[in-house]
Amino acid sequence: MPHYNQAMAKLAILRYPDPRLHRRAKPVAQVDERIRQLVADMAQTMYEAPGIGLAATQVDVHEQVIVVDISDSRDQLMVFINPVLMSQSETLSDYEEGCLSVPGIYDDVRRPAVIEVSALNLAGESFSLRAEGLLAVCIQHEMDHLQGKVFVQHLSRLKQSRIRARMLKQEKERDQDHSGEQTSLAL
Ligand code: K2U
Numbered sequence: 001m002p003h004y005n006q007a008m009a010k011l012a013i014l015r016y017p018d019p020r021l022h023r024r025a026k027p028v029a030q031v032d033e034r035i036r037q038l039v040a041d042m043a044q045t046m047y048e049a050p051g052i053g054l055a056a057t058q059v060d061v062h063e064q065v066i067v068v069d070i071s072d073s074r075d076q077l078m079v080f081i082n083p084v085l086m087s088q089s090e091t092l093s094d095y096e097e098g099c100l101s102v103p104g105i106y107d108d109v110r111r112p113a114v115i116e117v118s119a120l121n122l123a124g125e126s127f128s129l130r131a132e133g134l135l136a137v138c139i140q141h142e143m144d145h146l147q148g149k150v151f152v153q154h155l156s157r158l159k160q161s162r163i164r165a166r167m168l169k170q171e172k173e174r175d176q177d178h179s180g181e182q183t184s185l186a187l
Pocket residue numbers: 050051052053054055096097098099100101134137138141142145
């Protein structure tokens with residue numbers, strides 16, 4: 001877990017089909033204290049979910065910030081600010097993806113196997129990275145989020161409608177449980 005001098009907060013993750021997940025994120029104008037605090041909060045949220053990636057869109061912040069950590073030791077945080085896909089291989093690969101905004105849903109998505117991405121780091125410096133394997137999948141999955149795209153949109157229309165129905169049912173059950181708790185607390 002990286003060390004930051006400000007208190008960190010666990011942020012609420014938007015659930016599909018929340019329309020805010022489909023907003024396009026704006027470029028970060030200045031890598032300042034506010035962005036460093038956002039990254040700290042996103043990293044904590046990702047580690048606690050647990051997940052191996054998180055995009056600012058998922059925590060209802062519509063700026064181009066992504067955090068990734070695919071390490072087993074969970075202490076190799078990668079930060080991508082204003083990421084740009086510079087190249088992608090013709091070779092495609094399938095990976096069974098999940099998403100913290102679509103809990104319980106996993107399905108195969110085909111993406112370019114090797115990518116090159118340029119971004120700013122937390123110091124505001126530009127860097128480029130060649131990625132393959134799970135790292136390439138994760139970065140592309142998170143960059144989709146910044147474009148307002150959720151991985152289920154790579155699936156068939158039929159699957160999307162079934163997933164949407166299941167997510168809405170899950171949310172209704174959660175709301176009922178929650179209102180039940182509130183009622184019992186009020187008694
Ligand atoms: O919701 C998110 O964006 C976090 C995603 C990142 C991800 C999705 C698919 C493939 C790779 C990364 C995941 O929910 S993090 C959970 C997870 C953990 C290990 C492997 C795959 C997914």
